[in-house]
Amino acid sequence: MVTETKERRMAEADGTDRAIGTRGLSVDRATVRYPGTDASARPAVDGASLAVDEREIVALLGPSGCGKSTLLRAIAGLEPLARGRIAWAGEDLAGVAPHRRGFGLMFQDGQLFGHRNVGANVAYGMESQRMPKPERAARVAELLELVGLPGTEGRRVTELSGGERQRIALARSLAPRPRLLLLDEPLSALDRELRTRLAEDLARLLRETGTTAILVTHDPEEAEAIADRVVRMRDGRVLAEGSAA
Numbered sequence: 001m002v003t004e005t006k007e008r009r010m011a012e013a014d015g016t017d018r019a020i021g022t023r024g025l026s027v028d029r030a031t032v033r034y035p036g037t038d039a040s041a042r043p044a045v046d047g048a049s050l051a052v053d054e055r056e057i058v059a060l061l062g063p064s065g066c067g068k069s070t071l072l073r074a075i076a077g078l079e080p081l082a083r084g085r086i087a088w089a090g091e092d093l094a095g096v097a098p099h100r101r102g103f104g105l106m107f108q109d110g111q112l113f114g115h116r117n118v119g120a121n122v123a124y125g126m127e128s129q130r131m132p133k134p135e136r137a138a139r140v141a142e143l144l145e146l147v148g149l150p151g152t153e154g155r156r157v158t159e160l161s162g163g164e165r166q167r168i169a170l171a172r173s174l175a176p177r178p179r180l181l182l183l184d185e186p187l188s189a190l191d192r193e194l195r196t197r198l199a200e201d202l203a204r205l206l207r208e209t210g211t212t213a214i215l216v217t218h219d220p221e222e223a224e225a226i227a228d229r230v231v232r233m234r235d236g237r238v239l240a241e242g243s244a245a
């Protein structure tokens with residue numbers, strides 16, 4: 001289709017230009033190919049370009065299998081690039097280990113630690129930051145308040161509902177003050193009603209905390225409810241960009 005080709009060309013030019021910036025995240029023509037896949041097949045991420053400004057919330061929207069999660073994992077440092085460049089504030093992140101990037105991650109199923117109580121789960125990301133214990137406890141309390149579950153430090157995570165678990169997972173990922181929060185379908189496991197409510201809370205929380213974030217979703221309503229800008233992906237590439245409104 002003529003319009004699609006034109007749209008793609010414009011989006012790519014746009015992405016490439018924006019990626020030169022020295023603030024926030026820039027992904028410049030990134031390609032990720034999973035080991036063992038046919039060399040002649042299209043890579044999971046195929047020359048994707050994307051720029052996210054500081055404090056901006058961007059939704060990555062697209063059909064199943066288009067490469068959203070893979071791009072997010074590459075940004076986190078969990079998948080190596082075959083080609084291209086990912087940088088934060090102009091600094092190339094190639095060779096920077098995932099835990100040294102200062103990025104937070106949150107997944108669909110929360111992945112809470114079953115053997116830790118709520119407080120210890122929220123404290124987890126701060127343990128490597130050598131924060132004094134009282135300060136850490138205060139930060140845990142602050143985060144639990146923020147996600148609407150104050151005073152639940154001592155509760156077992158196995159006793160939480162699905163929605164409560166995702167709130168705790170969000171508190172845990174926000175606690176170390178990540179410079180970029182990567183959210184992979186954080187609400188997909190929840191039922192419709194709860195998802196709508198949590199989407200509103202998530203949008204408010206990210207703004208209140210001034211968090212820069214990328215949200216992966218296949219739900220256009222969720223993307224618009226949470227993000228400042230919606231970026232579409234297809235066949236491993238970033239397509240047109242536009243404001244959520």
Ligand SMILES: Nc1ncnc2c1ncn2[C@@H]1O[C@H](COP(=O)(O)OP(=O)(O)OP(=O)(O)O)[C@@H](O)[C@H]1O
Nearest residue numbers: 034037044062063064065066067068069070071218
């Ligand atoms: N570990 C893996 N090894 C090989 N191929 C993979 C692996 N993970 C994903 N893929 C393939 O890479 C492509 C992109 O997958 P990815 O999970 O990034 O897409 P997605 O847009 O996040 O999809 P979904 O919305 O279904 O999660 C798909 O073709 C998928 O089959």
